[in-house]
Amino acid sequence: MSASSWWGGRKRRNGHRGEKATKLASPAPMRAAAPAVTSSPPSPPCMHTAVLVVPRYLVHATFDAFLPYWRARVETACFWFGVRGSEGRHTATTLVLPRLYQTSGNYSVVPDTLGDVARALRAQGLTNLAQVHTHPSGWVGHSLYDDAHAYSTQEGALSLVWPHYGRTLDVELSSVGIHELRNGAWVRLNSQEAAQRISLVDSVADFRWAPNAGGIADEE
Numbered sequence: 001m002s003a004s005s006w007w008g009g010r011k012r013r014n015g016h017r018g019e020k021a022t023k024l025a026s027p028a029p030m031r032a033a034a035p036a037v038t039s040s041p042p043s044p045p046c047m048h049t050a051v052l053v054v055p056r057y058l059v060h061a062t063f064d065a066f067l068p069y070w071r072a073r074v075e076t077a078c079f080w081f082g083v084r085g086s087e088g089r090h091t092a093t094t095l096v097l098p099r100l101y102q103t104s105g106n107y108s109v110v111p112d113t114l115g116d117v118a119r120a121l122r123a124q125g126l127t128n129l130a131q132v133h134t135h136p137s138g139w140v141g142h143s144l145y146d147d148a149h150a151y152s153t154q155e156g157a158l159s160l161v162w163p164h165y166g167r168t169l170d171v172e173l174s175s176v177g178i179h180e181l182r183n184g185a186w187v188r189l190n191s192q193e194a195a196q197r198i199s200l201v202d203s204v205a206d207f208r209w210a211p212n213a214g215g216i217a218d219e220e
């Protein structure tokens with residue numbers, strides 16, 4: 001496996017390649033949440049209590065970054081970098097978009113982009129807290145290739161799989177497959193575990209009065 005396949009390359013038989021882009025029924029991006037994809041394979045219990053705080057703007061920014069590649073019908077990927085906090089409470093701050101080679105069924109990171117990413121983000125005190133990538137259909141499991149070539153081998157690492165090439169903005173991530181590395185194996189979290197593992201928080205909290213129509217008056 002070449003260095004360029006560090007985080008991508010051809011998928012295994014049960015990966016994404018058999019999924020057809022023609023399954024996409026809607027001609028336009030959708031902002032409504034898609035139905036949750038459920039699966040219930042037995043999984044080892046979570047042995048740690050890490051929480052990733054994710055501002056909602058980051059979900060929106062990720063969706064925006066994926067859209068051109070939904071239109072192009074190719075997989076794409078990004079990282080969520082941020083700050084590691086005390087007691088396992090980390091905060092994602094930054095959407096990182098590496099240069100990729102992309103096809104309808106796979107992608108690979110352009111090797112020299114990784115050094116650029118590491119230098120630029122490390123200099124700001126930021127570290128990689130999660131990877132996010134798209135799949136062609138609603139299937140958001142981890143393929144064997146995803147398992148074997150994920151961005152991190154660190155216990156508790158997070159990998160999110162976004163359905164339909166990123167067509168839908170699901171602000172609650174309910175249709176997104178959220179996977180965590182537990183005891184060396186990638187495990188998909190159920191909805192309760194995902195809610196404990198990822199804490200979505202507002203980016204803007206606006207409690208102002210609505211402005212009245214009319215001109216601007218200086219009454220001081």
Ligand SMILES: [Zn+2]
Nearest residue numbers: 016133143146
């Ligand atoms: Zn995948």
